[in-house]
Amino acid sequence: MDINFLLFEQFETLDLFGPVEICGRHPDFQLHYISQNGGLVTSTQGVRIDTEPQRNMNTSGVLVIPGGAGTRTLIKEEPFLKNLRRLSEDASFVLSVCTGSALLARCGILEEKRATSNKRAFDWVVSTSDKVHWIRKARWVHDGKFYTSSGISAGMDMTLGFIRDRFGAPAAERIACRMEYIWNKNPDIDFFGT
């Protein structure tokens, strides 16, 4: 199963690398770091990571979208949103972390779906679409082929939840244990939502 991490300038570091660490521990997953044109992409924390161009991507894989400061400009960029819509339609599953769900909402793919996002940016995220059923208090939300998580660290809990749903709880527990990660496994318990 191909896991395609879609990167853009000013993505949030842990939004990406939490799920990368977890997915990298599942033997059935092949990880790909993708951007529209390939090459180095810089995170908000100044990490420069090498990416493959999107044209090489198996679009039927799992699509993972981080959030971060870069989403504030991308929600105004129609070509990016149109492309994201097409990639999200093709993907077998779509996972977003933090404000990544604002991009999904804005491209229209979350209409009539339940979703969540970063709690400190929640009002802004809600303003990107009034056709999404936004859930303010949730560690993550699963609706159909879409998984959306709360801010930053919550992406790890969601990714383990995705693995539990696909491969069973022992597979997810094993990965969490090997990472010495204390998994917050109940999506409805959210200490940061109000």
Next chain:
Amino acid sequence: MDINFLLFEQFETLDLFGPVEICGRHPDFQLHYISQNGGLVTSTQGVRIDTEPQRNMNTSGVLVIPGGAGTRTLIKEEPFLKNLRRLSEDASFVLSVCTGSALLARCGILEEKRATSNKRAFDWVVSTSDKVHWIRKARWVHDGKFYTSSGISAGMDMTLGFIRDRFGAPAAERIACRMEYIWNKNPDIDFFGT
């Protein structure tokens, strides 16, 4: 304050990027991604990140060393260990995540110090030096200018602990809250040690 992340081939992704996310949120920290010769360095999960060469580094800053599969060969490489010893001597603080402490132990800088490491690799880590007071059950250990953490995810808890020690608990709590991270703030509570 310069935070120097020392990278090598086959470092563990989250060992690095958990602390990066946290340090990147402190206004007094400048983050640097360093390797001996600079250029792209690849993690165990296939992430390729761009690094500065060590010759540009302010060696009096904070040194952070991840663990990962690459440590298994590096503990046999004398030039790497000699260099690490010198960098550790110069650094104001030295933080290691996971099996990064095996490298510190092997270069001799942890002699007579208390330290911990990844719990699944613990016996191997202990075998790298019998002059270290290895603590089997701890989320992280602080001794003098050295902070060593347990496996992978524990690096985030330790980094927040380091910030608490330097800047006070509210500074660390604020960062954890903004990351929506449930901080395991007691270094002596360790669910994975036996």
